[in-house]
Amino acid sequence: MSRLVLRSALALVLAAVPGAIAQAPAQLAARSDVRAVLDAIRSTNEWTLQQQVALCEIPAPPFMETARGVAYKAAFEKIGLANVRVDAVGNVIGERPGTGSGPTVVLAGHLDTVFPEGTNVRVKNERGRLTGRGIGDDCRGLAVVLATARALQSSKIRTPGTIIFVGNVGEEGPGNLRGTRHLFDKELAGKIDYFISVDGIGDGITSRAVGSHRYRVTYKGRGGHSYGAFGNPNPAHALGRAIAAIADLQVPTSPKTTFNVGIVRGGTSVNSIPFEASMDVDMRSESATSLAALDAQVQDAIRRALAAENARWPKATDHLVVAIDTVGIRPAGTQPDSARIVRVASDAARILGWSAELSASSTDANVPIGMGKPGITIDGGGSGGGAHGLDEWYEDGPRGWLGPQWATLIVLSLASNR
Ligand SMILES: [Zn+2]
DSSP: OOSOOOTTHHHHHHHTOTTOOTTSHHHHHHSHHHHHHHHHHHHTHHHHHHHHHHHHTSOOOTTOOHHHHHHHHHHHHHHTOEEEEEOTTSOEEEEEOOSSSOOOEEEEEEOOOSOOTTOOOOOEEETTEEEOTTTTTTHHHHHHHHHHHHHHHTSOOOOSSOEEEEEESOOSGGGTTHHHHHIIIIITTTTOSEEEEEOSSBSOEEEEEOEEEEEEEEEEOOOEETTTTBTBOOHHHHHHHHHHHHHTOOOOTTTTEEEEEEEEEEOSOTTEEOSEEEEEEEEEESOHHHHHHHHHHHHHHHHHHHHHHHHHOTTOSOOOEEEEEEEEEEOOBOOOTTSHHHHHHHHHHHHHTOOOOEEEEOSTTHHHHHTTOOEEEEOOBSEEEOTTSTTOEEEOGGGTTHHHHHHHHHHHHHTTOO
16 A cells, blocks of 8 residues: 555544535544454454465466365354355355345455466465465455454444455456356346455555457368468468458547457468467457447458458368457446445545545456446555566555455445445
8 A cells, every 4th residue: 555644644534524424434434333343453464464375375276266265165154254155156255234224235355366277376475575376466355355354243333234245256367257247147136236346456446447358269261281272261361461450450549448469379380271370359448339349340350351361362162261259258337436436435545544546447346337336446455566477476564454444444334325
């Protein structure tokens, strides 16, 4: 966390907001029972870090989150959450039932990492610097969710709305947000009023969803000898035409809209016409409209490249075809800075001593935001770097506990009233 001021500023901030609604973060933080919860988070900070390390040393490659999920479920049970369960796709869920008909708030961290099976997941601790794969993204989020749940469970605070804690699967690339989608479409369908994901390190808020469309595009033919079968269309040449056309596309800078051919494959030898050549394409935008427009242009470029390569060899006996397979679709979307969930998160940060920056990113909150429902992703506190790399590190610093304190103030405020 950067840009922090001392907690002594709290009293000044509280004094400055008379007349705010009853369960705004400022009023909550002034309550002695809430202060006790925040203090408990601070005094048990070492426990939070231990959870972060222990969870991180259990491998959780995409689609193989089960072992880490088992440990997370055990932690939920130990804390005493209600209705602890693992849903059909592997999301670990535990509830803190509300006293009335208040809104239901989900606080989630993601179980999965980007690292393949067999990756060394030992965490090194060198004078407070933790180095380990996934230690920030998202072992930090998992630890923040646990610390929040534990602190609330050890208090007598009741909220009108139910708070549901989740360790979800499938956030990273190949998972394509399948865990959060399942929460909204099946497991908790129609029940979630506010969704907060805790992801990674730092002190910012993701309030806008960068959407992405990812495809694997494969040109296919019969192939043949480079000399003997010359005159037949060539999948690699068709792919080259498509890439050249995509590379020349014009996209808006605002809303930022991007494209990338990230992987190309194909061919068997220098003297063979390949029978197959493929590329993986990624497109992103904050704007669903811009993303859809770019998608149409890319698909058009792909089909025109196919037609051009086939037309290049009119006497050929072979004709190429193209397959466009979806690798992942993440919805884009925005919500105003004045949305209650965004205001509560911003206010809670201010109460704790910093001004949280709002930004756009691709996270589990894409699912609710893309559906027009309130959702954000908050950073988990501390500092660090190298996410998705082999040298990922995390430093709790002098005020890492502000991460779970922040999450606590947000969920308490949101679960108090609409
Ligand atoms: Zn993450």
